Amino acid sequence: MAGIIKISRREFLLAGAGSTAAGGAALILGFFVGRRYERKKLVYPVPPRPEAFAPNAFLAIDGDGSVTVWVTRSEMGQGVSTALPMLVAEELDADWATIRIEQALANPAYGDQATVASRSVSRLWGPLRKAGAAAREMLIGAASQTWAVDRAQCTAERGAVVHVPTGRRIGFGALAGLAASLDVPADPPLKEPKDFRLLGRRIPRLDIPAKVDGSAGYGLDVRLSGQLFAVVARCPMFGGRAASFDAASARSVPGVRDVVEISSGVAVVADGTWAAVKGREALNIQWTGGAPDLSSAGMSELLRSGTETSGDTVNSVGDAGAVLAAADQPDRTVEAVYEVPYLAHAAMEPINCTAHLAGGTCHVWVPTQAPVRAQRAVAETLGIKVSDVIVHTTLLGGGFGRRSVPAEVREAVELARATGKPIQVVWSREDDIRHDFYRQATAHRLTARLDDSGWPVAWRHRVVASHRSAVDGASEIPYKIGNFAAEFVKVESKIPLGIWRSVSHSYTAFAVECFIDELAARTGKDAIAFRRHLLADSPRDLAVLDAVAEKSGWSTPPRQGRYRGVALHPCFGSHVAQVAEISANPRGKMRVHRVTCAVDCGMIVNPDIIEAQIEGAIAFGLTAALYGQIRLDKGRVVESNFHDYRVLRFDEMPEVDVHILPTTHKPGGIGEVGVPPIAPAVANAVSAATNTRVRALPIQRAS
Amino acid sequence: MSSIQFKLNNHPVAVNVDGQTPLLWVLRDTLGLTGTKYGCGVLQCGACTVHIDDEPTRSCQLAIETVAGKRVTTIEGLAEHRSHPIQQAWIAEQVPQCGYCQSGQIMAAAALLAKNPSPSDRDIELAMRGNLCRCGTYRRIRRAIRRAASASGAAASPTAQNRGQ
CATH class of the missing domain: 3.30.365.10 (Aldehyde oxidase/xanthine dehydrogenase, molybdopterin binding domain)
Incomplete structure (x- = not known):
């Protein structure tokens, strides 16, 4: 019943053109779902998964022929985790059934990775097709070497290379090892649109099955061993701050562990979300500052007179x-x-971020539209190097622009530092609507x-x-x-x-x-x-x-x-x-x-x-x-x-x-x-x- | 705090939590069943819909003590391997976008079909208007419910099954 639905590897960061992906320790992060009543979550190092062939940071082919495509943009419902692999698979001539997707970690090498301005497909239309085409050319090269035939007689087709004159076939998996030893072509030929086999078709979305049985992993679903939960009381008036609050009352709520002042307000840390919410209600905060004369009528007057x-x-x-x-x-x-x-965004998944700071490395799990921006925000907040920040982009329960701002990421890492524990900061719906961008x-x-x-x-x-x-x-x-x-x-x-x-x-x-x-x-x-x-x-x-x-x-x-x-x-x-x-x-x-x-x-x-x-x-x-x-x-x-x-x-x-x-x-x-x-x-x-x-x-x- | 016992997805469970804790947070934070979602906390969005003794129920304001002795079904326990006709129809119609509200949508739709195997458009609207979807998948939800209803109808009727072959 247990399903591991998120697997993130660090070693691909190191995988350069022409090298194999085998290398450093991998991190496998398990979210157990299904009929499991004990909280059993794992974060442990496992031996590397040596994909035979990873010509670039977008894809890898394993010995069994399975193709992994790293999705470098955020899936927030717009279908990018299907559309982007389609671009790779089209040029690769992959068998679509062998395509696996993994969400890419934040990595400046991919560019800013921001999922904004409706540009995921238009920006990656060239690079992803080229990534697929380069791999295809290398696989064809490997097959022609294996058969000792002219490569012009070979073509790729549904996950295999075919020697056209004889009809012989070798699957991508069997070719992956040899292909990995070949040079990556700088300028592989791309298909003409008339030759597209996948693009333009109603390919079912890869993310949908997990979205009908509760197993899809959103940010709010992250559960780490020993994880705490926090909500933050923020000043209802913009720019104001807490003048006083009753931490003792909040701490007396069963399940509340701590009350911590952070940059954005007063955080209540608890064993569960509900206890944190009840603790926050007990804070009895007196606020000061802000702009009490701010009103819609005044704003409207300002705009109209403008x-x-x-x-x-x-x-x-x-x-x-x-x-x-x-x-x-x-x-x-x-x-x-x-x-x-x-207007507020009101994405269905309330704003959240989970962070864990250990041994100088900070992991954050966040439904973000801007993982690299989040990574920078963590590094700035904690005063650590960007390379010591691992940002795991989860599924996003809607984004609509709100999730390009890392406010909740800063909160989570401040709390991870203060508590020394894995911690999830949860914004209530009211927090979302009253403290939006x-x-x-x-x-x-x-x-x-x-x-x-x-x-x-x-x-x-x-x-x-x-x-x-x-x-x-x-x-x-x-x-x-x-x-x-x-x-x-x-x-x-x-x-x-x-x-x-x-x-x-x-x-x-x-x-x-x-x-x-x-x-x-x-x-x-x-x-x-x-x-x-x-x-x-x-x-x-x-x-x-x-x-x-x-x-x-x-x-x-x-x-x-x-x-x-x-x-x-x-x-x-x-x-x-x-x-x-x-x-x-x-x-x-x-x-x-x-x-x-x-x-x-x-x-x-x-x-x-x-x-x-x-x-x-x-x-x-x-x-x-x-x-x-x-x-x-x-x-x-x-x-x-x-x-x-x-x-x-x-x-x-x-x-x-x-x-x-x-x-x-x-x-x-x-x-x-x-x-x-x-x-x-x-x-x-x-x-x-x-x-x-x-x-x-x-x-x-x-x- | 006392031990509260109920049946969750056909398994007996006992939890030691404050009896006022909403079922939603017991599912998500105590038991680790995160398929049921928090969306509003005030009975406005339906993302937290589960079945209590087969009735579609919002879990965000349901004190856990009131669940004692009852049967709770969550999205994780709806069916094995996404085999529920509603789940199948959801895949066939490619309903979800972000997917966050869909556990609640599916639980509401499954409860509707359990009671009313061939709902009218109005029946569907009444059953589903309490479940918000910010991505706007409503039209596909309607199509999926119709599809599941007719699939179930076909399964129940040998004549229809023969026609299908």
Whole structure:
């Protein structure tokens, strides 16, 4: 019943090109799962597993023919632990059934390993295919030596090398030893897309079986021998700290071992999570400092007033300012201000990290999107060398950007140092929502000038935000307008900010796509026809728009009581258009019934994963569009858990039709690109239903 | 603290913990069964769903003392080798993304099918609306439940089985 589900080896760090992976001691870490009631966990050194052939740090082939692929990005649901091995296996001509995956340890040799910006496949499309191709060429070389035949007569096919004239075959496993002695080719030939055998197919995900029986190992599931648990009381007001607390009361709670002040607050250490939580409740902390005057109303006022002054021009074409300044025919100038609130990530797995410091080496197990950043954070916190920090990336129970910040890693290692024990720091859901690194709140003033025929001749988009990255998606738009300007106005945020699925595009798409819709409505033009007219220089955007128009049945009116809205947005190298169909009853209750989506994400690795990501992005984006807001009152976050920070529920999920355009462009992103269009598509549908423009999110608040 | 006895995945167990400790934390921290997940702690997300005497139940606020003498089934004890029709359907429909909520989703869906082998769409919605999924796998969950329902129906009906061959 016991299953060892995580095996991490250190020796691969040393394995260079052309060497075998045999070497130093390996570390096998066992998580026992299943019907085992005793806590029996192991961390022990075992003899090295001498894979016969490991031509690079991405893959190894064992004597039995099994192929291990090291996944160097984080699996947070986006399917990267299937898509990346597919790239290797395609060029290797491996038998897919022999592919095994192992999560790579943090290792600066892989680059920063950060799983952000939807770039795992696009960044690794070349390197992983090359890694597979190099191994294939070496295996073919080994077979041609074995048979003493011309290598041009040999080819690789499903885990074996075949001598074409005679039909003889040797499996990769039998060739691995000899292949390992050959030089690694620097520039192995890559396949033409027409020869792809795996890429483009609906290969079942490798991570799914363990996710249906409870055996999948998330960060919160790490159990080490002698492990303690901790929760941290953090000041509810940002920037404040504990003035006093009652450590004795907390210590008197059964199961509580210790109370420790750390950089982020007051930690209660216990034998179990529940005792730690009860101990924290007994702390009776008096807080001091922070910014008690911080409020959502004040922030909103700051953002909106920021739209009234010009900012730094981040991009311009022609002279939008001059055209917009023209005083004649004021009815040809259209202006609108849009606003979006702070948002939390609320990944289903609450934030956590487990750390153990022993013998000068610190191991951390963390569901992180940024293992190398985590590794640096540990080294800095403890004052030890990066090479003495081993970061084990577990499965992530959602990430959405939050897990690129190592706040919980610092907490765990401070506590590991203070207690000398393996320790897991657990954030409650309330901790997560009230101490997040939030999607920033922004405001947008868009101003356009229309010509005699109602087409825009000038467009200015003033983005007011705390971080300059907010202009992405506003500084360049797919629509061709002769006079264009994008400006950035900075306002300070007093709460911590971070990246949030699709980053700036979650609000720039809202502003741009609602405004373009307003312009179409103002001039009485069809929303899709209006956009098409402006997309002459954006063929990929035009193609997804045309596809979504056709697939949604845009040209035929929706049935009685239904309304449609459209939105289009390119980002992360992909192009997405969506049509949302909604109903709205007189009491203001609205429902999204169906979303049609067309996507061009370049060459396709796995269409099933693409569809899943689009469906998921629509659910994620709808949650934000309909309900999402983090409010501040007297310096504190108002929301605390799923009852007041609502997440879309099962019966609120619309039908989703995804249409993937087959294109030969290089792969773009897929994890985030479905998010940006959904808010404006729904907002535009609501505007059609109510004749009132939606200019603020969430829609529930605005309508 | 006293010894609390109950049946866990068909095995008798006894735990010595504070009787107010929620079942969730006894499973995860005391017994090391980490398949049942913590998501919110306030009955809002369903990630901690287990079966108590076959009823789908949130374990995050269920004091362990109230479980004494009862049968508790967790995701680990649902079936051998992922053989439950719901687990099979979950794989066939490629439901999970991050997967963190799926233990709870599967336990809720399995309880639904045990009581109602051919649920309507509305039945499915009522049974599943308490289980949140931040990755948005709801449509695949619905498809998987339908698939499992029809697979079970086919198994129970010789005519349907013959048709399948």
